Amino acid sequence: MRAILVSEPGGPEVLQWREVPDPRPGPGEVLIDVTAAGLNRADLMQRQGIYPPPPGASEILGMECSGVITEVGEDVEGFSPGDEVCALLAGGGYAEKVAVPWEQVLRVPEGVSTRDAAVLPEVACTVWSNVFMTARLRRGETLLVHGGASGIGTFAIQLAKALGSRVVVTAGTAEKAARCVELGADEAINYREEDFAEKVRADVVLDIMGAKYLEKNVSVLNTGGRLVVIGLQGGTKGELNLGALLGKRGSIHATALRGRPVAEKGAIVRGVDQNVWPLVGAGAVRPVVHATVPMAEAARAHQMLESGEHIGKVLLTR
Template identity: 85%
Template sequence: MHAILISEPGGPEVLEWREVPDPRPEPGEVVIDVTAAGVNRADLLQRQGNYAPPRGASEIPGMECSGVVSEVGADVEGFSPGDEVCALLAGGGYAEKVAVPWEQVTRVPEGVTTVEAASLPEVACTVWSNVFMTARLRRGETLLVHGGASGIGTFAIQLAKAFGAHVIATAGTAAKVARCRELGADEAINYREEDFAEKARADVVLDIIGAKYLRKNVSVLNTGGRLVVIGLQGGAKGELDLGALLAKRAAIHAAALRSRPVPEKGAIVRGVEQNVWPLVAAGAIRPVIHATVPMAQAGEAHRMLESGEHIGKVLLTR
């Protein structure tokens, strides 16, 4: 098969389309003939040499894909060759084939194409596990989403609204602010023109920025609020006012998805199947796809993501 390899840490030009051995399914794994793969910021960090795959994972980038099951290993439950699926990966998505534990695989939800389905596993599992399983967002509460026009943000807005939350989103351009509102955000703040800390109050904050926003994120929390940090685009080290946290009886959670063990990922995927896919099938949540790029041109997709001009997901297609 062919796959994208990282020749050395660097810019998008180090992504090379090369011939590599086909994967074979180990016990508990299925092999998927990949139709499309999602591009995520973690892939950019891996390309730069700043985010190594978990031990034992493929060195090929790509943390989500969609396609058709072509082989099934021993001890696999519920999947057969020919099934149209999408999957959460520890790596290996930028390829013609990928082997993945069956627990991390789910059938393509009704109402979306196989290509569109590649945009869903990472964002759905990230939002479901962090906003609902960890922070336990409830109907009538307020969710503040940073990066509302990102892949994570566009999905979080829709899912939170479907569960009856009030949603505030931040974004950096007028077009992105408008798109957040179109997706259901009750309020959308252009962070380049306004200070979100002066306008927003929230029960749950979903944050991709990290240190740069830490103080402000704590300041906007309501009593009993929960801050969930899933990205560090604004730095990893910040000063925390524990007194403010205590006064609000608030909590801070920090979580990564890629490094979790297979049983934990499997539980998240099953939760998404049960609670999120029916909303996709009903049309309450729709994939937001900025562009599709041929997989062999993965460098162009990385440039697109790095520009920050995209709204929603960028996909690689076969």
């Protein structure tokens, strides 16, 4: 098969479309003939050499894909050749085929094309596990999402609104802010022009910035508020005022999805299947695809993601 390989750590130009050995499904795995793969910021970091895949995972980039199952290994439950699916991966999505544990596979939701389903697994599992399983956002509470126009942000807006919460986001341009409102955000704050800490109070904060926003994120929490850090684009080390956190009876969680054991990922995937997929099938939550790029031109897709001009997800297609 062909796949995108990283010749050496560096810029998008190091991505090369090459022939590699076909993967084979082991026990508990299915083999997917890939239709499309979603891009994630972690892919850029892996390409740069600063975010290696977990031990035992494929060195090929790609943390989510969609396609058709062509083969199943022993001890696979609920899936057969010919099923149209999408999957959460530890790696291997930028390829014509990928083997993945069956617990991390989802059927393509009703009303979504097999191609567009490729952008759903990573954002759906990230938002469901962090906002709802960890932070336990409840109906009527306020969610603050940083990076509202990102893939995770656009999904979080729709899912939180569909489940009855108020949603506030930050965004870097007026165009992105307007798109977030179109997707259901109650308020969109242009962080280049306004200080979000002066405008909002939240029960749950979904943060991709880390250290840069730590103090302000704690300041906006309501009593009993929960801050969930899932990215470190603003640095890894910051000063935490424990007195402020204690006074709010607040909590901070820092989580990552990619390196979790298959059993943990499987539990998240089952939660998505039971609680999120019906909303996608009903049209209350939809994939937001900014652009599609042929897989062989993955370098161009990486440049697009790095520009920061996208809204939603960038998709690689076969």
